[in-house]
Amino acid sequence: MAVFKNHEVFKEVIVGFFNLLGDTPQVADRLLASKMVIRFIYSDPDLAVVVDCSGDKMDVRPDDMDTKVIVEMSMKADIAHKFWFGKVNLTMALTRRQMVAKGPVPKILKLLPAIKPSYAMYPKYLDDNGYAQYNIH
Amino acid sequence: MGGYAGNLIYVDLTTGRIEVKPLDMGFARENIGGLGFGAQIFLELIKDKPHFDPLSADNPFILMTGPLTGCGMDATARWTVCSKSPLTGYWGDANVGGHFGARLKLAGYDGIVITGAAQQPVYLSINDQQVELRDASAYWGQDVYTVTDALTKDLRADSPKPGQVLAIGPAGENGVRFANLINKKGHAAGRTGLGAVWGFKKLKAIHVAGTGKLRIAHPAKLKALRSELKAIYAESIYIGSIQSAGTPAHLDVGIITGDIPIKNWQMSDWEDFDALGPASIEEKIHAGGRTCHACTVACKKNAEVKEGPFKIEKGPGPEYETIAAFGAMCLNADIESVAKANEICNRYGMDTISCGSTIAFAIDCFENGLLSSEDTGGIELRWGNAAAIVAMVEKIAKNEGFGAILAEGSAKAAEIIGKGASRYLTTVKGLEAPMHDPRNAHGFGLAYGVSPRGACHEASLVFEVEGGAMYVPELPALADELPEGSEGRAELNVACQDYGMFFSHCAIFCNLGAAPLNATQAVAMLNHVTGFNYTLEEVMKIGRRLWYLKRGLTNLFGARAKDDRLPARLMTPMSEGPTEGSIPDMERMLKAFYKLRGLNEDGLPRESVLREQNLADLADLIYT
Numbered sequence: 001m002a003v004f005k006n007h008e009v010f011k012e013v014i015v016g017f018f019n020l021l022g023d024t025p026q027v028a029d030r031l032l033a034s035k036m037v038i039r040f041i042y043s044d045p046d047l048a049v050v051v052d053c054s055g056d057k058m059d060v061r062p063d064d065m066d067t068k069v070i071v072e073m074s075m076k077a078d079i080a081h082k083f084w085f086g087k088v089n090l091t092m093a094l095t096r097r098q099m100v101a102k103g104p105v106p107k108i109l110k111l112l113p114a115i116k117p118s119y120a121m122y123p124k125y126l127d128d129n130g131y132a133q134y135n136i137h
Numbered sequence: 138m139g140g141y142a143g144n145l146i147y148v149d150l151t152t153g154r155i156e157v158k159p160l161d162m163g164f165a166r167e168n169i170g171g172l173g174f175g176a177q178i179f180l181e182l183i184k185d186k187p188h189f190d191p192l193s194a195d196n197p198f199i200l201m202t203g204p205l206t207g208c209g210m211d212a213t214a215r216w217t218v219c220s221k222s223p224l225t226g227y228w229g230d231a232n233v234g235g236h237f238g239a240r241l242k243l244a245g246y247d248g249i250v251i252t253g254a255a256q257q258p259v260y261l262s263i264n265d266q267q268v269e270l271r272d273a274s275a276y277w278g279q280d281v282y283t284v285t286d287a288l289t290k291d292l293r294a295d296s297p298k299p300g301q302v303l304a305i306g307p308a309g310e311n312g313v314r315f316a317n318l319i320n321k322k323g324h325a326a327g328r329t330g331l332g333a334v335w336g337f338k339k340l341k342a343i344h345v346a347g348t349g350k351l352r353i354a355h356p357a358k359l360k361a362l363r364s365e366l367k368a369i370y371a372e373s374i375y376i377g378s379i380q381s382a383g384t385p386a387h388l389d390v391g392i393i394t395g396d397i398p399i400k401n402w403q404m405s406d407w408e409d410f411d412a413l414g415p416a417s418i419e420e421k422i423h424a425g426g427r428t429c430h431a432c433t434v435a436c437k438k439n440a441e442v443k444e445g446p447f448k449i450e451k452g453p454g455p456e457y458e459t460i461a462a463f464g465a466m467c468l469n470a471d472i473e474s475v476a477k478a479n480e481i482c483n484r485y486g487m488d489t490i491s492c493g494s495t496i497a498f499a500i501d502c503f504e505n506g507l508l509s510s511e512d513t514g515g516i517e518l519r520w521g522n523a524a525a526i527v528a529m530v531e532k533i534a535k536n537e538g539f540g541a542i543l544a545e546g547s548a549k550a551a552e553i554i555g556k557g558a559s560r561y562l563t564t565v566k567g568l569e570a571p572m573h574d575p576r577n578a579h580g581f582g583l584a585y586g587v588s589p590r591g592a593c594h595e596a597s598l599v600f601e602v603e604g605g606a607m608y609v610p611e612l613p614a615l616a617d618e619l620p621e622g623s624e625g626r627a628e629l630n631v632a633c634q635d636y637g638m639f640f641s642h643c644a645i646f647c648n649l650g651a652a653p654l655n656a657t658q659a660v661a662m663l664n665h666v667t668g669f670n671y672t673l674e675e676v677m678k679i680g681r682r683l684w685y686l687k688r689g690l691t692n693l694f695g696a697r698a699k700d701d702r703l704p705a706r707l708m709t710p711m712s713e714g715p716t717e718g719s720i721p722d723m724e725r726m727l728k729a730f731y732k733l734r735g736l737n738e739d740g741l742p743r744e745s746v747l748r749e750q751n752l753a754d755l756a757d758l759i760y761t
Contacts, residue, residue, distance in 0.1 A: 086715050090390050092605025094374045095652075105377030112389040113411045119393070119715075 003078050003134060007045040010077050013134065014042075015062050017084065017125055018051055021118055022058030030114035031058060036107060037067065041074040071103030085137055086119035139354030140204030140666040141165055142242045146268055148261060150338050151194055151253030155268050160247050166669055169643035169679055170203035170247065172230055175219040176686045178250055183221075184754050187693055191223040192312065192337040194254035200241075200303075200343075201248035203645030204667045207239030207351050207430060210363060211370065212650025213662075214239055214429035217326075217642065223337075224314040224330035224491065224546045225567035227691040228589050231317070231331060234429035234647060235324025237345065240301040244347025255339040260288070263345040264296050273341040280484040281306040281319045282452070288344045296346035303343045306486030309336035311536040313544040315491035315569075319483060323437065323453020324429065327488040329568065329590055330546070354668025362661055366654070370434070373653045375606050379436040382415040383426075384457035384649065389414055395577040395715035396604070398570075399465045400520060401497040402563055402706040405574065405714040409470035413460050422476045424451045434650040440476045446524065447477035455479035455489070461572035462493025467500055467526050474523035478530045485534035494569035495547040496529050499539075501561035502554055514538040562704045566591035566696055575707055575721045578603045580619075580626035580633075582721030583730060586701040587630065589687035597684075598637035599630055601648055611656040611673060612636060623722035627729035638680030682750045685742050688734075689755045698740030701727060 004010035021027045031053045040049045050064040061067070075083075079098050082088045090112075093099040101108055123137040147156040168174050182197040189195035198220040205213040216238030222229025241249075244263050258273035276284045285302045292300055301320060309316035309332030316332030317325045326332075335341070353359055370376050378386040388410075391397045395405035411417065424441035428434070440454030455463070455475050463469060463478040482489045496518070502508045503518035510517055514532070516525045516539070532540025542550050548567040551558040563570045568591025575582030580603040581594065588596035601607035602615050603626075609615035614632035619625055636656070641648050644663050651659070656673050664671055703723060710718050730736075735746035747756035 086393055089394055089605045091375060092608075095605050095608050101374050105374055106381040108374070109378055109382060109386060109389055110416060112393065113414055113416065116393065 002044045002076075003081050004045055007047055010042070010045050011047050011062055013126070013131055014047070014080065015049060015060055016129060017122060018049065018058075018060040020121065020125055021115070022060060024117070024121065026117050027115060028058050031111070032056070034107065034110055034114065036071065036111060037069045038071045038073065038111075039064070039067070039069040040080070041072060042077045042080055043074070044076050044078070047077070069103075071101065071108055073099060073101050075099040081134065082136075084118065084122035087136075138162060138668045139352040140208065140668075141170075142245050142247045142349070142351070144246050146246050146249045146263070148249065148251045148270070149253045150251060150255040150259065150270070150340060153255075153270055155270065157246075157268065165204070167679070168683075169639065169663070169676070170206075171201050171217040171643045171645040172219055172638075172687070173643035173679060173683050174248060175199040175201040175217055175230070176683060176690065179219055180686065180690065180754060182250075182252065184758060187758050189221070191221040191226065191229075192333060194252075194338070196221045196334055198251040198331065198334050198338070199248065200251075202238040202242055203643060204663065205644055205646065207242040208353060208359070208666050209431045210359070210662060211366070211432050211434055212647035213645070214432055215641070215645045215647050216241075217645060218318065218331055220331050220334045221694065222329040222331070222590065223312075223333040225591050227566055227591065227694045227696055228687050229329030229331055230590055230687075231326035231328050232595065232641060232645070233318070233320065233324055233326040234432075235301075235320035236430045237301045237303045237320040237324070239430040240345045240347050242347070242351055243349045244345050245349050249343070251338065251340065254337060258339045258341050260342040260344060261340070262292065263343065263347070264292075264300075265346070265348055276341050277310065278307060281486050282322050282484050284342055285322055288342055292344055292346065296348065298346060298348055300344045300346035304486070305332040305335045305341060306484055306534070308485040308487045308534045308544075309333055310341075311534070311544070312336055313487055313533060313536060314546045314549070315488040315495075316486050317488045319486055323483055325483070325488070327490065328593065330488070330491075332486050353666055355665040359662070359665040362658065362665060366658065369653050375652055376434055376650070379649055380434055382418070383436045383438040383454070385415050385418055385438070385455070385460055387457045388460065391573070393715065395711070396574050397461055397465055398563075398572055398574050400468045401466055401501045401561060402574070405576075405711050405716050407465065407468070410465065412470040413464040413472055413475065417472050418454075421472050422454060424454070427453070429647070432647070432650055436649055440479070442473045442476055445473060447471070447473040447527065449477055449480045452480060453483055458572050459489035459493065462490050462497070463526060466493055466497040466572070468520035469523050469526055470521065471523040474527050477527050481527070481530045481534060487530075487534055490571055491546060491569045492530060492533060494563055495533070495543050495550065496526055498547040498550070498561050498563065499529070499543055502558050505561070507554055507556045507558050512539060560705055563706050564592060564704060565702075566691070566700050568592050570707060573600055573604070574716065575703065576711060576716040576719045579623040579721035579726070580629050582703055582707070582723060583626050583630050583726040584633070585707075586703055586723060586727065587688075587730060589684075589691040595641065595648060596637075597630060597634040598640060598648065599633040601652060602633055603629065606649075606652040609636065609656050623726050626721075626726050627733055630726075630730060631733050634684045635677045635680040638683040639676040640680075642683060643679060644676075682752065685747060685750045686752055686755060689742055689747060689752065689759060692741045693755070693758055696740070698738060701740055
């Protein structure tokens with residue numbers, strides 16, 4: 001059974017978390033420096049979110065399928081949830097196509113150090129925002 | 138038949154006699170190549186006198202290519218060496234890429250068997266049919282870069298194509314127990330100290346020039362497979378990542394799950410860690426790329442430091458393992474110093490994993506008051522002291538001062554230092570563990586424990602499968618979802634050993650570049666090249682026999698069940714971070730593994746098991 005019961009709940013959780021990352025200079029500054037524009041395409045429940053770091057501020061746009069992005073990452077919502085806890089073996093997920101990435105590999109790799117602090121932020125974010133039932137830490 | 142050059146060179150350094158013998162194709166069919174050949178020939182050579190010092194004329198050294206070496210496909214440039222290890226006293230082997238193996242095949246030879254020891258320095262010159270030992274007095278004492286350039290230049294006129302050099306540096310000559318062999322300045326047969334075997338034998342180098350061609354049994358089928366794989370490689374993020382950043386790409390990925398040991402295995406994250414990562418490498422030391430023979434993956438990167446205390450000329454740059462060993466393990470965030478330490482290891486010919494880990498061990502001893510600067514010749518072996526780390530690398534290579542103690546390897550150094558220094562060791566069977574933490578992936582712990590050559594992430598395919606780079610759907614143990622913790626890791630290890638012996642030890646695929654291949658593609662490539670019609674079941678059987686042979690040889694040299702355990706440093710749970718509280722359940726995994734493998738309580742393969750594997754000679758040696 002999927003972790004998130006429906007599209008609305010997952011959207012609230014993940015968009016809220018991306019916005020938190022955008023408000024956290026330790027993460028946002030490095031993402032903005034990368035100028036990355038990335039679309040996450042989630043399934044079960046379905047959701048698309050664009051995280052646009054091309055401007056002065058991180059812009060998080062749910063349900064955006066129109067923007068031309070640099071990187072597109074597809075995965076189940078459950079995998080995304082586990083990923084933000086630092087509990088996904090990224091190499092394995094990519095090899096076994098639990099995550100599918102399209103775009104320039106060097107740019108994808110450069111995101112990893114930038115988002116490292118976020119693994120510690122996710123459980124706290126869930127607890128602080130009324131989503132404690134999703135905290136598997 | 139194809140894939141094989143069809144000849145083996147036998148060199149007796151004591152008498153100077155050289156023989157070229159045809160490769161028995163029945164033997165080839167039964168053992169495929171690489172260590173499949175090497176271990177069988179080694180056993181045959183030592184069975185009448187199985188107990189000997191690794192640094193003696195009695196220790197054979199065997200270099201073997203595989204049938205794929207030089208076939209022109211991606212990720213098939215590799216070849217193997219084996220001998221009794223001067224570092225561990227057990228079975229020793231190493232696996233290496235570069236260009237030497239392919240050139241040896243083009244000269245007409247599948248491998249070289251070296252016995253005895255010379256009185257004076259020699260090198261072996263192979264130029265198609267002309268094979269001879271020559272005086273190496275002029276090259277003795279030269280570092281690997283110098284002797285490589287000198288031999289290449291001095292022998293250039295003898296062949297229409299430039300030759301390839303495999304050489305030891307001063308570390309091998311000086312008997313450093315983790316000295317290695319290096320081709321083209323940066324392709325190292327790194328582990329278990331086989332450079333010291335050459336040093337004892339007074340064998341400085343092998344130069345090979347070859348003008349022949351390798352016959353492929355089914356070229357059209359191989360071409361079709363190449364096209365099929367091209368699309369798979371283009372889609373692979375893993376291949377893309379190592380093409381882009383080389384093996385150091387793992388620094389960004391491994392840190393997420395706690396795979397990278399920091400501060401001699403005491404930490405799994407560190408605020409300065411990114412200073413060692415791919416972005417820092419690109420900014421500070423990157424100087425272009427290079428590749429192994431015919432491989433378009435091209436994961437090798439060059440480094441250069443233009444000025445400052447760690448200045449180095451453009452040359453082979455540090456791999457992931459090297460950066461973790463001299464960087465993270467020593468809490469050293471200076472990537473330029475890591476590049477310098479790497480260059481010293483390449484020039485002097487030393488394994489960077491053992492060298493970096495041994496220095497991290499010594500720092501641990503120093504910081505805990507077991508050593509002082511008086512012991513170390515004035516070198517302040519402190520965490521993060523980049524200058525001290527680089528200085529100690531050179532001292533080790535020269536077997537000089539305190540470096541002479543560390544040149545014995547960390548396990549023997551701990552005995553010499555005493556005062557309980559062994560509690561800071563990271564060795565299994567005397568071999569320093571590689572830079573992948575079993576607290577993150579418990580199967581690695583069992584793999585390190587039962588590996589015939591000591592703690593090693595490439596002694597099977599456990600690292601590739603549990604680490605995530607390989608997925609082999611034809612073999613359920615290499616494809617099924619793994620439960621968390623230690624459950625199922627014994628079964629995983631057995632399957633990864635059997636398949637791994639075939640994959641990277643006999644056929645000799647590169648574990649990195651060939652990671653996208655499934656078993657059907659791997660066996661098909663072998664069949665298209667050789668013309669043999671192996672099945673997956675058959676290559677698994679050959680792999681299994683090789684695993685028992687290597688395990689049995691290590692047992693013959695004295696290893697027992699107690700030597701299958703991990704050191705305390707790797708078995709201490711982290712108090713925070715991604716692996717918080719996690720340690721592999723070694724007893725549970727070992728119990729299940731021993732049962733699956735038919736090992737007795739001493740850790741020896743049961744006699745009946747060895748005989749079932751057609752290893753009667755080994756059974757006789759162990760049990761009579």
